[in-house]
Amino acid sequence: MKNKRQKNSTKPRQSWTFDEYTNSEIRRAAETGIYDIRGGGSKRKLPHFDDLLFLGASMSRYPLEGYREKCSTDVILGTRYAKKPIELKIPITIAGMSFGALSGPAKEALGRGASIAGTSTTTGDGGMTKEERGQSKTLVYQLLPSRYGMNPDDLRKADAIEVVIGQGAKPGGGGMLLGQKISDRVAEMRTLPKGVDQRSACRHPDWTGPDDLAIKITELREITQWKVPIFVKIAGARPYYDTALAVKAGADVVVLDGMQGGTAATQEVFIENVGQPTLACIRPAVDALQDLNVHREVQLIISGGIRNGADVSKALALGADAVSIGSAAMIAIGDNDPKWEKEYNRIGSTAGAYDDWHEGNDPAGISTQDPKLMKRLDPKKAGKKLSNYLKVMTLEAQTIARACGKNDLHNLEPEDLCALTVEAAAMARVPLAGTNWIPGSDQKNNLT
Amino acid sequence: MGKLENLDFKKNSLRNINNFLQNIDFKKNLREFVIRNPSGNHAICAGLKEDISVNIKGHVGYYCGGMNQNANITIEGNAGTGLGENMMSGLIHVKGNVSQSAGATAHGGTIIVDGNASSRCGISMKGVDIIIKGSVGHMSAFMAQSGTLLICGDAGEALGDSIYETVIYIAGTPKSLGADCVEKKITKKDLIKIDELLNIGKIKKIKSSKFKKYGSARKLYNFKIDNVSEY
Ligand SMILES: Cc1cc2nc3c(=O)[nH]c(=O)nc-3n(C[C@H](O)[C@H](O)[C@H](O)COP(=O)(O)O)c2cc1C
Numbered sequence: 032m033k034n035k036r037q038k039n040s041t042k043p044r045q046s047w048t049f050d051e052y053t054n055s056e057i058r059r060a061a062e063t064g065i066y067d068i069r070g071g072g073s074k075r076k077l078p079h080f081d082d083l084l085f086l087g088a089s090m091s092r093y094p095l096e097g098y099r100e101k102c103s104t105d106v107i108l109g110t111r112y113a114k115k116p117i118e119l120k121i122p123i124t125i126a127g128m129s130f131g132a133l134s135g136p137a138k139e140a141l142g143r144g145a146s147i148a149g150t151s152t153t154t155g156d157g158g159m160t161k162e163e164r165g166q167s168k169t170l171v172y173q174l175l176p177s178r179y180g181m182n183p184d185d186l187r188k189a190d191a192i193e194v195v196i197g198q199g200a201k202p203g204g205g206g207m208l209l210g211q212k213i214s215d216r217v218a219e220m221r222t223l224p225k226g227v228d229q230r231s232a233c234r235h236p237d238w239t240g241p242d243d244l245a246i247k248i249t250e251l252r253e254i255t256q257w258k259v260p261i262f263v264k265i266a267g268a269r270p271y272y273d274t275a276l277a278v279k280a281g282a283d284v285v286v287l288d289g290m291q292g293g294t295a296a297t298q299e300v301f302i303e304n305v306g307q308p309t310l311a312c313i314r315p316a317v318d319a320l321q322d323l324n325v326h327r328e329v330q331l332i333i334s335g336g337i338r339n340g341a342d343v344s345k346a347l348a349l350g351a352d353a354v355s356i357g358s359a360a361m362i363a364i365g366d367n368d369p370k371w372e373k374e375y376n377r378i379g380s381t382a383g384a385y386d387d388w389h390e391g392n393d394p395a396g397i398s399t400q401d402p403k404l405m406k407r408l409d410p411k412k413a414g415k416k417l418s419n420y421l422k423v424m425t426l427e428a429q430t431i432a433r434a435c436g437k438n439d440l441h442n443l444e445p446e447d448l449c450a451l452t453v454e455a456a457a458m459a460r461v462p463l464a465g466t467n468w469i470p471g472s473d474q475k476n477n478l479t
Numbered sequence: 480m481g482k483l484e485n486l487d488f489k490k491n492s493l494r495n496i497n498n499f500l501q502n503i504d505f506k507k508n509l510r511e512f513v514i515r516n517p518s519g520n521h522a523i524c525a526g527l528k529e530d531i532s533v534n535i536k537g538h539v540g541y542y543c544g545g546m547n548q549n550a551n552i553t554i555e556g557n558a559g560t561g562l563g564e565n566m567m568s569g570l571i572h573v574k575g576n577v578s579q580s581a582g583a584t585a586h587g588g589t590i591i592v593d594g595n596a597s598s599r600c601g602i603s604m605k606g607v608d609i610i611i612k613g614s615v616g617h618m619s620a621f622m623a624q625s626g627t628l629l630i631c632g633d634a635g636e637a638l639g640d641s642i643y644e645t646v647i648y649i650a651g652t653p654k655s656l657g658a659d660c661v662e663k664k665i666t667k668k669d670l671i672k673i674d675e676l677l678n679i680g681k682i683k684k685i686k687s688s689k690f691k692k693y694g695s696a697r698k699l700y701n702f703k704i705d706n707v708s709e710y
Contacts, residue, residue, distance in 0.1 A: 178584040237561035254526030
């Protein structure tokens with residue numbers, strides 16, 4: 032039959048509101064009766080570092096010679112109270128990713144790569160593995176609400192302790208590891224029966240609120256004899272007040288994770304609808320540190336969507352002392368590599384979009400506990416890739432800093448930046464490109 | 480520091496007192512110590528490692544005996560929040576009452592409380608044995624993973640909510656049970672364990688036959704949408 036479409040009929044129009052993805056999610060929910068669980072961070076388009084540009088040097092600022100003049104990158108974390116602060120060669124650390132979510136070899140690869148590049152890695156929900164402690168020169172040990180695998184022997188082996196209050200992907204939510212990934216080893220480290228769905232608590236079992244936290248930190252310092260720095264990790268929820276309270280509770284370092292920050296697994300609705308974008312969190316946190324007169328004394332580590340040296344330098348320019356990466360580190364060691372495309376297709380995904388990490392079927396052998404898949408990752412080769420990537424990021428950040436005339440990445444400042452959008456200008460508090468307008472700067476109380 | 484009379488909060492700091500107990504010089508052949516005037520200080524005896532006995536003459540604040548390994552700590556008074564949190568081994572005996580979250584996430588060893596324990600006693604416990612001669616508050620044994628909680632008195636609301644493999648023995652009555660916590664049949668093995676705990680706690684007034692047993696129905700171990708109202 033011939034197409035009866037009239038000459039002037041309108042084209043079929045997809046709804047902006049009910050787009051393809053939304054509709055597929057409605058159908059999936061209707062069929063399965065359970066919310067969508069996935070890994071990764073927010074996938075929607077958010078105001079981000081891409082919306083900022085560096086101005087570079089000009090008549091009034093002179094640049095530094097690219098390969099000749101020094102541009103320092105090292106950073107010391109934990110100078111406030113710890114007897115042994117951490118010294119890193121680069122201001123990019125590897126964020127906490129749990130053993131359980133990631134395989135043993137993947138943790139080992141992170142440790143190897145970070146050590147070559149002169150930076151630290153962080154344990155995660157599920158405790159300290161010998162693979163990671165063995166390879167990671169500087170290891171941060173997380174104290175999470177679940178306390179899986181937490182023990183004083185490992186605590187004393189750590190180079191720093193990170194009290195986790197929240198994660199950007201799920202401020203106010205706990206961890207999740209579904210039965211498929213609870214292998215014998217994971218179960219044993221977590222003191223759980225094999226194969227149960229494990230939902231970590233969202234609050235610490237033995238403290239609530241900043242006054243208690245101060246006492247908790249004292250206890251941790253007593254156990255570790257005031258040697259190692261204590262980090263406090265918060266989600267990008269209320270960055271001004273949360274940072275101020277972490278400082279008040281005695282943190283040496285505040286780790287602030289915006290909503291683009293990855294997670295091993297949680298509800299999609301949580302990832303996409305709770306928390307603030309990383310870009311929106313930095314200035315309020317720095318305000319808090321400055322108001323309390325501890326900026327640079329209490330170091331600020333920013334995470335959530337850091338991908339390259341430009342992101343690093345922008346975060347530092349806004350006042351961070353260092354950044355931390357999770358997702359990018361996974362990609363560097365081989366996560367979502369198109370070489371596994373056929374296998375991604377087989378499990379209903381595609382390279383670059385694969386995020387069902389909780390199911391444990393990762394073709395790249397990283398977010399899995401399946402012995403066969405795990406073998407696909409060579410921790411030495413993967414570690415080398417991570418160190419290459421970290422070095423490139425550092426070089427990129429140095430390139431930008433030199434172009435702005437800075438001999439230390441930490442000398443970058445908001446003054447070096449402009450914004451491409453009104454939103455980014457307001458969040459980063461830098462002028463909209465081509466103007467001297469900083470939206471919101473006329474408001475006295477800019478706190479969040 | 481180093482002299483025993485200095486384990487006195489009127490004369491010395493928390494750091495010095497803990498440091499002394501954390502680094503015992505065994506050449507001196509002393510294994511018994513007394514702490515005076517604790518006055519509710521926090522983190523007393525946190526992170527002890529050795530097989531020593533410490534007697535604390537008075538009330539203690541938060542996290543007394545936190546992460547304890549091997550030490551035998553007696554508190555002649557009341558204890559604040561998080562007594563023996565994440566303890567690995569050893570013994571903590573409180574002669575008075577204890578506040579919230581006693582024995583939280585503790586992996587091993589034994590905690591004895593002569594009085595009552597407040598809410599969330601044994602929260603997320605991972606293998607410790609807790610003996611409470613009085614009653615416990617609400618949400619006790621919340622998400623408790625392993626180990627035994629023996630309660631001679633009653634329990635507040637939502638006992639054993641979302642419990643995993645911890646076993647609860649109680650002589651009195653729980654005000655209510657939490658999600659997935661159910662009464663279980665007492666076996667011979669249970670009676671032996673109860674007698675063992677009564678013995679450790681030097682409890683003679685109550686017979687093991689008086690206790691009921693509660694544990695996980697294991698219905699929430701794997702997510703099912705039809706159980707969603709339970710979560
Ligand atoms: C696989 C995976 C596992 C994670 N596990 C933990 C964890 O155990 N504890 C924690 O505090 N954060 C965890 N996170 C969050 C990271 O520490 C970090 O905040 C986040 O990845 C930073 O954002 P990015 O992924 O955009 O770099 C995890 C993230 C990923 C991707």
